[in-house]
Amino acid sequence: MTDTPQNTLLEVNHLTMRFGGLTALDDLSLAVPAGKVTSIIGPNGAGKTTFFNCLTGFYKPTVGDVVMHHPQHGKLILNQLATHRVARHAGVVRTFQNIRLFPSMTVLENLMVAQYNTLQHASRFSLAGLFGLAGYRDAKAEALAKATTWLERLGLLDRANVAAGNLSYGTQRRIEIARALCVDPLLLCLDEPAAGLNPRESAELNELLLYLSREHDKGILLIEHDMSVVMRVSDQICVLNFGHKIAEGTPMQIQHDPNVIKAYLGEEETEEASA
Amino acid sequence: DYSVGIAGPMTGEYASAGAQIRAGAEMAVADINAKGGVLGQKIKLEIGDDACDPKQAVSVANAMVNKHIVFMHGHWCSSSTIPASDIYNDAQIPMATVSTNPKVTERGLKNIFRIMGRDDQQGGVGGGFLAEHFGSKKIAVVDDKSAYGKGLADEMAKGMQAKGVKPVLRESITAGEKDYSGLITKLKAAGVEVVAYGGYHTEVALILRQAQQAGLKLTIMGGDTMSNNEIVTAAGGDNANNVLFTFAPDSRLEPAAADVVKRFRDKKVEPDGYVLYAYAAMQLFQQAAEKAKSVKYADLDKAIANGSFNTVVGTLSFDAKGDLKVPAFRVYQWKGGKYEYFK
Amino acid sequence: MGQFIQQLINGLTLGAVYGLIALGYTMVYGIIGMINFAHGDIYMVSAIISVTALTLMSAFGISSVPLVLALVLIIAIGFTSVYGWAVERTAYRPLRNASRLAPLISAIGMSIFLQNMVQVSQGARVKPVPTLIPGGLELFTHNGFSVHLAYTQIMICVVTVVLMVAFTGLITRTSFGRQQRACEQDRTMASLLGIDVDKTISYTFMLGAALAAVAGVMVTVYYGVVDFSIGFVAGIKAFTAAVLGGVGSLPGAMLGGVLIGLIESYWSAYLSPEYKDVATFAILILVLMFRPSGLLGRPEVEKV
Amino acid sequence: MSAAHSLPLADRLKDAVRIGIVALLLGIPMLGLTTADQGGGLQVLTRWPLLAQFVGVVFFGRLILQWLVSHFQLRKLQRQRVAAKTAVVQQRPWLKWLGRVALAFAIVLPMAFSGNRYVIDTATTVLIYVMLGWGLNVVVGLAGLLDLGYVAFYAVGAYSYGLLSTLFGWGFWETLPVAGGMAALFGVLLGWPTLRLRGDYLAIVTLGFGEIIRIILVNWTDFSGGPNGINSIPRPSFFGLEFKPPGDTPTFAAFFHLEYSADHRVTFLYYLILVLALLTNVFVSRLRRLPVGMAWEAVREDELACKALGINVTGVKLSAYAIGAMLGGFAGVFFAARQGFISPESFVFSESATILAIVVLGGRGSQLGVVFAALLLVVLPELGRDFSDYRMLLFGAAMVLIMVWRPGGLVARREPTIQIDTPAAQGATP
Amino acid sequence: MSMLKMSGVHAHYGAIHALRGVDLTVEKGEIVTLIGANGAGKSTLMMTLFGQPRASEGSIQFQDLDLLKTATHQIARKGIALVPEGRRIFQRMTVLENLQMGSTFADGAHYEEDLKRMYQMFPILEQRLNQRAGTLSGGEQQMLAIARALMSRPQLLLLDEPSLGLAPIYIRQVFRIIKELNEAWGMTILLVEQNAHHALRVAHRGYVLQHGAIVLAGSGKELLENPQVRAAYLESGAHAE
Ligand SMILES: Nc1ncnc2c1ncn2[C@@H]1O[C@H](COP(=O)(O)OP(=O)(O)OP(=O)(O)O)[C@@H](O)[C@H]1O
Ligand SMILES: Nc1ncnc2c1ncn2[C@@H]1O[C@H](COP(=O)(O)OP(=O)(O)OP(=O)(O)O)[C@@H](O)[C@H]1O
Ligand SMILES: CC(C)C[C@H](N)C(=O)O
Ligand SMILES: [Mg+2]
Ligand SMILES: [Mg+2]
Numbered sequence A: 001m002t003d004t005p006q007n008t009l010l011e012v013n014h015l016t017m018r019f020g021g022l023t024a025l026d027d028l029s030l031a032v033p034a035g036k037v038t039s040i041i042g043p044n045g046a047g048k049t050t051f052f053n054c055l056t057g058f059y060k061p062t063v064g065d066v067v068m069h070h071p072q073h074g075k076l077i078l079n080q081l082a083t084h085r086v087a088r089h090a091g092v093v094r095t096f097q098n099i100r101l102f103p104s105m106t107v108l109e110n111l112m113v114a115q116y117n118t119l120q121h122a123s124r125f126s127l128a129g130l131f132g133l134a135g136y137r138d139a140k141a142e143a144l145a146k147a148t149t150w151l152e153r154l155g156l157l158d159r160a161n162v163a164a165g166n167l168s169y170g171t172q173r174r175i176e177i178a179r180a181l182c183v184d185p186l187l188l189c190l191d192e193p194a195a196g197l198n199p200r201e202s203a204e205l206n207e208l209l210l211y212l213s214r215e216h217d218k219g220i221l222l223i224e225h226d227m228s229v230v231m232r233v234s235d236q237i238c239v240l241n242f243g244h245k246i247a248e249g250t251p252m253q254i255q256h257d258p259n260v261i262k263a264y265l266g267e268e269e270t271e272e273a274s275a
Numbered sequence B: 001d002y003s004v005g006i007a008g009p010m011t012g013e014y015a016s017a018g019a020q021i022r023a024g025a026e027m028a029v030a031d032i033n034a035k036g037g038v039l040g041q042k043i044k045l046e047i048g049d050d051a052c053d054p055k056q057a058v059s060v061a062n063a064m065v066n067k068h069i070v071f072m073h074g075h076w077c078s079s080s081t082i083p084a085s086d087i088y089n090d091a092q093i094p095m096a097t098v099s100t101n102p103k104v105t106e107r108g109l110k111n112i113f114r115i116m117g118r119d120d121q122q123g124g125v126g127g128g129f130l131a132e133h134f135g136s137k138k139i140a141v142v143d144d145k146s147a148y149g150k151g152l153a154d155e156m157a158k159g160m161q162a163k164g165v166k167p168v169l170r171e172s173i174t175a176g177e178k179d180y181s182g183l184i185t186k187l188k189a190a191g192v193e194v195v196a197y198g199g200y201h202t203e204v205a206l207i208l209r210q211a212q213q214a215g216l217k218l219t220i221m222g223g224d225t226m227s228n229n230e231i232v233t234a235a236g237g238d239n240a241n242n243v244l245f246t247f248a249p250d251s252r253l254e255p256a257a258a259d260v261v262k263r264f265r266d267k268k269v270e271p272d273g274y275v276l277y278a279y280a281a282m283q284l285f286q287q288a289a290e291k292a293k294s295v296k297y298a299d300l301d302k303a304i305a306n307g308s309f310n311t312v313v314g315t316l317s318f319d320a321k322g323d324l325k326v327p328a329f330r331v332y333q334w335k336g337g338k339y340e341y342f343k
Numbered sequence C: 001m002g003q004f005i006q007q008l009i010n011g012l013t014l015g016a017v018y019g020l021i022a023l024g025y026t027m028v029y030g031i032i033g034m035i036n037f038a039h040g041d042i043y044m045v046s047a048i049i050s051v052t053a054l055t056l057m058s059a060f061g062i063s064s065v066p067l068v069l070a071l072v073l074i075i076a077i078g079f080t081s082v083y084g085w086a087v088e089r090t091a092y093r094p095l096r097n098a099s100r101l102a103p104l105i106s107a108i109g110m111s112i113f114l115q116n117m118v119q120v121s122q123g124a125r126v127k128p129v130p131t132l133i134p135g136g137l138e139l140f141t142h143n144g145f146s147v148h149l150a151y152t153q154i155m156i157c158v159v160t161v162v163l164m165v166a167f168t169g170l171i172t173r174t175s176f177g178r179q180q181r182a183c184e185q186d187r188t189m190a191s192l193l194g195i196d197v198d199k200t201i202s203y204t205f206m207l208g209a210a211l212a213a214v215a216g217v218m219v220t221v222y223y224g225v226v227d228f229s230i231g232f233v234a235g236i237k238a239f240t241a242a243v244l245g246g247v248g249s250l251p252g253a254m255l256g257g258v259l260i261g262l263i264e265s266y267w268s269a270y271l272s273p274e275y276k277d278v279a280t281f282a283i284l285i286l287v288l289m290f291r292p293s294g295l296l297g298r299p300e301v302e303k304v
Numbered sequence D: 001m002s003a004a005h006s007l008p009l010a011d012r013l014k015d016a017v018r019i020g021i022v023a024l025l026l027g028i029p030m031l032g033l034t035t036a037d038q039g040g041g042l043q044v045l046t047r048w049p050l051l052a053q054f055v056g057v058v059f060f061g062r063l064i065l066q067w068l069v070s071h072f073q074l075r076k077l078q079r080q081r082v083a084a085k086t087a088v089v090q091q092r093p094w095l096k097w098l099g100r101v102a103l104a105f106a107i108v109l110p111m112a113f114s115g116n117r118y119v120i121d122t123a124t125t126v127l128i129y130v131m132l133g134w135g136l137n138v139v140v141g142l143a144g145l146l147d148l149g150y151v152a153f154y155a156v157g158a159y160s161y162g163l164l165s166t167l168f169g170w171g172f173w174e175t176l177p178v179a180g181g182m183a184a185l186f187g188v189l190l191g192w193p194t195l196r197l198r199g200d201y202l203a204i205v206t207l208g209f210g211e212i213i214r215i216i217l218v219n220w221t222d223f224s225g226g227p228n229g230i231n232s233i234p235r236p237s238f239f240g241l242e243f244k245p246p247g248d249t250p251t252f253a254a255f256f257h258l259e260y261s262a263d264h265r266v267t268f269l270y271y272l273i274l275v276l277a278l279l280t281n282v283f284v285s286r287l288r289r290l291p292v293g294m295a296w297e298a299v300r301e302d303e304l305a306c307k308a309l310g311i312n313v314t315g316v317k318l319s320a321y322a323i324g325a326m327l328g329g330f331a332g333v334f335f336a337a338r339q340g341f342i343s344p345e346s347f348v349f350s351e352s353a354t355i356l357a358i359v360v361l362g363g364r365g366s367q368l369g370v371v372f373a374a375l376l377l378v379v380l381p382e383l384g385r386d387f388s389d390y391r392m393l394l395f396g397a398a399m400v401l402i403m404v405w406r407p408g409g410l411v412a413r414r415e416p417t418i419q420i421d422t423p424a425a426q427g428a429t430p
Numbered sequence E: 001m002s003m004l005k006m007s008g009v010h011a012h013y014g015a016i017h018a019l020r021g022v023d024l025t026v027e028k029g030e031i032v033t034l035i036g037a038n039g040a041g042k043s044t045l046m047m048t049l050f051g052q053p054r055a056s057e058g059s060i061q062f063q064d065l066d067l068l069k070t071a072t073h074q075i076a077r078k079g080i081a082l083v084p085e086g087r088r089i090f091q092r093m094t095v096l097e098n099l100q101m102g103s104t105f106a107d108g109a110h111y112e113e114d115l116k117r118m119y120q121m122f123p124i125l126e127q128r129l130n131q132r133a134g135t136l137s138g139g140e141q142q143m144l145a146i147a148r149a150l151m152s153r154p155q156l157l158l159l160d161e162p163s164l165g166l167a168p169i170y171i172r173q174v175f176r177i178i179k180e181l182n183e184a185w186g187m188t189i190l191l192v193e194q195n196a197h198h199a200l201r202v203a204h205r206g207y208v209l210q211h212g213a214i215v216l217a218g219s220g221k222e223l224l225e226n227p228q229v230r231a232a233y234l235e236s237g238a239h240a241e
Helices: A048-055 A083-088 A107-113 A116-122 A134-153 A169-182 A199-215 A227-233 A251-255 A258-265 A267-274 B015-034 B054-066 B078-090 B119-134 B147-162 B181-189 B201-213 B230-235 B255-266 B275-292 B297-306 C002-032 C039-060 C065-095 C101-122 C151-173 C175-185 C187-192 C197-223 C230-245 C250-270 C273-290 D009-032 D048-078 D093-112 D117-142 D151-168 D172-194 D199-219 D262-289 D291-301 D303-308 D313-339 D349-362 D367-405 E042-049 E072-077 E095-102 E108-121 E123-127 E138-150 E168-185 E196-202 E220-225 E227-234
Strands: A008-019 A022-033 A037-041 A063-070 A074-077 A092-094 A187-191 A219-223 A236-241 A244-249 B002-008 B043-049 B069-073 B095-097 B112-114 B139-143 B169-172 B194-198 B219-222 B243-247 B309-311 B314-316 B330-335 B338-341 C136-142 C145-150 D033-037 D042-046 E004-013 E016-026 E031-035 E057-062 E080-083 E156-160 E188-192 E205-210 E213-219
Touching (some): A022 A236, A037 A048, A048 A219, A083 A092, A107 D291, A116 D291, A169 A187, A219 A227, A227 A251, A236 A258, A244 A251, B015 B043, B015 B255, B015 B275, B054 B069, B054 D117, B119 B243, B169 B181, B169 C273, B181 C002, B201 B230, B275 B297, C002 C039, C039 D009, C039 D042, C065 C197, C065 D009, C175 C197, C197 C230, C230 D199, C273 D172, C273 D199, D117 D291, D117 D367, D151 D172, D151 D199, D151 D313, D172 D313, D262 D367, D291 D303, E016 E213, E031 E168, E080 E138, E095 E138, E123 E138, E138 E156, E168 E188, E196 E220, E196 E227, E220 E227
Parallel strands (some): A037 A236, B002 B069, B069 B095, B095 B112, E031 E188, E031 E205, E156 E188
Antiparallel strands (some): A008 A063, A063 A074, B309 B314, E205 E213
């Protein structure tokens, strides 16, 4: 990789995860640069989601570590942090492959909950909030503004007051992305964000991802099977198979890597993607 | 019409006691009304269910006040009687009760009259009796952790110790459970032959049964609640014959009660336990009202406090606290399905 | 020593009774995924029914113990499972799609109802039956303490183990068991696969009630005294047993029951019987702190 | 099962016969047969006429019900719908209105029923339960933590006041915050070991916790008075004025030149709990709109998602326990002050069950629903006192029926905590 | 007679009117695909066939069976199987048990053979046979959901986004399987897909659903070439360039 260490946001060292006899991740090392989109692809069961789980504290890796280079807090070893600290302290926020919204809360509430830490702080652990002090009111207005901005950006504004669980699958996917954005992550980890979106909607997603990385300088880790997304937005792609890294490089390199074609893309796909 | 109230556990675990109170009071009211009522007025009976829960007892008491009752008999559980009596006192309603915990009359309330002895008295009698008759055997004191049971057991222990007999074991059980094998093993290991028990009869029956199964022969000394004839069949076989208990003199044996007893039996109600006490409470009210020629609190209360009344449970008269002047307690023994004075 | 062994026997028997009730509890849990507070009362109903049945037997002069036992079991199981069915039909089925708490509350209501129904219709007085199987073995005497093993104790333990094995097989090995589990996990999906969810749940309740019925008969025969209020404590103990062992696991229910039985019997024999329930709950809490899904419950690894 | 049009008579008869048979089977062991102690042993008694009546009632009842159902279903069929998975309602002005009416009624009640001690006292009980319901609602309704031992905190509050007042002479108002704090502490104590538990595991642990507290109160006689409880707990005074017959201390009646009446205290207690309850309501409603409140609900919905968003689930849960417990503690202090006598019998499991039932019947998370449910669950058994034996029977049946009638609770809908104007009122599809 | 005929079907979730008069037919032996934007009602339509939610108006006929009057589980036993949205596998059961669930009401005689067939189609499932299904990866779960539906040997197979979460190499495999099921086994298939390219290519006919109503119908080829359809559902950013 050509990234200088200063540019590296996240560093994965020899990560291994075993479940009983099954090795889901096998000695994975990887550097994720800031402000760029890094995609993780690989066949089903390759260990991609497991990688996210290790990264965000949901699983404790068997071997290895994940280091976050945080501009303010310095080096943080993510796999030693409690799950919620990964998001709160290290600024690494994820979405889930199986959507996990708060189904009976409205879309807007989902987005407000995401700003819990900021708001809780502003409410002085509820005291200021209880008495409706100005500091809290301002913070709340700000949070609301942020939520509406992202809703608008994702074309969801008209659904703001609907219970999240009552929406269709594709809509829920987009809400989950908006919710993650409301946490203001440094590194955004998206697990198959385009699943359930039609080609047109995926195209809109592309725009969003590029906008986030280019304009907001967010680091993005992307797991996706939709090549029209991956090839379009990635700065760098890492391919996993059986928990091993089998290739790494730019979209161009990956598309033509024979190992990747054999294990993942299949023969025809190359034609199609380059068409 | 005059309304009088009775209250007790009509539902819940001790519902059978509630049924006794109810049967007694209903018969008494019917009898009194048949003879023309009180001061020319009929009596109407109000029934309250407190399920032995103090909070419900308060609620029942308030409801009774609202129904403008002029006299109250209840509640059954001491823990219900205590908070409820505050309310009757506030509302100036005289009341009779069979609750035996000393605190019932120890709080300086003027409106409460206990037509039964106190736990410290019956415990003293029971404990003393044990010391005299079974002093050479190993005795354990057991209670069921209820206000009534624990108080009684403590008093029995005191009564024994006063006569120089020390219990070898002091244990508590949880009422409402079924398995007392732990207790029995413990008794057996300690070589206990006699148990002074504070609590209700259901547990005693189970303890006796299980002791028999475990090959342990026990004699149990209990309090007033053992007068319930459920214990005979519940204890199985002739186990109940090993149950001794203290209770007020058996009014069923008194000629004065013979007629009433017979009528209860005709109605297939065995007038044991608290049946006749409820009957007597109503008689107390009737006689006091007749004497005072009024059902106003001041008059009625004074009449009860100073009078002496002939009832189916004997002659009732009260001391300054409202306790019975002559709280005779006798020791009984179950014999072939009936209880009789210990011989 | 003698006392120790005696308490072991007592504790195992008590534990077997808890376990037996817990089996039905856990089975029903396995299908509706929630606490069936009325289970203890179903057990109480069956105990009352078996008292009536036993009394009938003696009225008819049937005296062969095995025959009496078999007939009483059949009668109790038969009638009690109808109760199980009816409870499910009235208090649970209408709440299929409600929040998880709704059936919990209707179950509490049902429990109050059953208890008072029995009180009103059968009377509040305790119901004793004569000892059906008297006697037992005198195992040995140690320091003047003779260790007793009653025949009923043997019977209870054997029956419990047999039922546990049989029902474990039913649930883990048969298609019916799979259907039950499917209904618990996703009722809509189960029906999309052709499973008649209502029927499966009804059958499970009837089986659960049948297990409670066996427990009711055993307890009636063992303790000889039952009344309308015995359901509550038994229900709580069984519930605790099921959770301690891991809800949904039948061997777990058994293990939990036996553990609680032993804790209770040793605690009350050597320490203070007043605090034996405190000990039980404290141990439960401790166990759950380290094994949040009970002793034999499969830990819920949630894949995200 | 299927969308039944009105059934032909034969089918309806068949159905009723089937139900009748079930009734017969249910009835035989309970109504048809009974055992009674006829001196020396049980005897079986038969009551066939009673059984026949029962089966008859069920049979014809079913027929009529069937007829009613199929009659009304015809119309319902046309708009047969499945309820949306989760209902969020934007605005329901009539609810607010209903709330106001309830409040107004609560305020004038003692005037309207002045002198009727029973009504005011029952209303006081209702309000205690309302307050308890609102407290438990934080834990169960909002945070989704099934708590079957809520009565423990109620007990902590009650005993705090009972002990502090009888031993150290503390007054009602001094004790209130201390007891609340104590209860909150116990809340955290209970919450801490149960953080990882879910569903029924949590339920039994909380139930056990409640029992542990009760058993300790029963057995630790030196501390708590054991089964005898604590007596002669002082009643709260009106800013130092006691509710007593005229005597040496300043009394309420004397100060206001009123004739002494026992009703003054009852009325005062009523208003006291009304104020406490209303404060609770304001407090909880505000909290619900604050970040903690939203976090409670989010934790209820999906704990893992909360963690992924950086929410400290432990803290959120503990705060719910602490606040719920604190409110229970306040209610406990009031209870002790009102009763003047407390004993462990008042803090049994069935109390927890009642409070939980109030929350669920009310509709989880609905403040107003709790009021109606408390009213129902307190007043129903009171009304039933005249039925004596059948009282609890009817109560149990009513609990089942209400739940079946309104599975989501009396006021089922959840009000969003925050809303914005959305472009164009939405139809069904995006 | 058509295999499946829906006419004028309406469905509601509470106040939400999700289907607004859908007319749709599927002939025996056809592959019919249904496309539409998020929230158009595709998944609702599939579930409505099973009565979850039950249609509030209109009629649904499966061969000679009136589905509106048939209980959900009866419908499933009549030879319709669904791969639902969100997979809905039984998380706490093993992979094998999930497959057995699928064959609960199938003819037992084919059980072993069917199982082999599934292992052939999705070899990974055989490797994971005794793993709890909830711990499978997303794509593995999707394959399991498909296999479970096939285990019942349905006459009519409903697939709600079967390619969701699958790697490209498997997506092609799934479409191959769809074709094979249709051609070699004569299975009738109703398919909902976001991957409209693929779907329309294998389908004989297609429908476009919008706001709960069918707005367009035609052969797969026609729809692929329809400019409106292309603009609304097919053109991705990459293709538009
Ligand atoms: N908790 C677990 N227990 C056992 N095995 C697991 C667990 N979690 C994951 N696995 C296994 O590890 C492997 C990797 O799973 P993972 O979810 O990371 O795959 P993935 O790359 O995300 O695949 P997909 O693209 O299908 O989502 C899978 O084979 C899965 O079955
Ligand atoms: N359980 C539910 N409760 C209430 N409304 C619902 C529910 N499920 C779906 N809806 C609504 O019904 C409409 C149709 O949803 P449906 O899931 O059928 O869409 P879809 O076409 O499958 O979309 P997608 O492509 O995103 O899966 C949407 O407006 C959605 O918000
Ligand atoms: C025996 C009964 C009258 C009740 C018991 N004596 C009590 O006071 O609680
Ligand atoms: Mg994955
Ligand atoms: Mg869909």
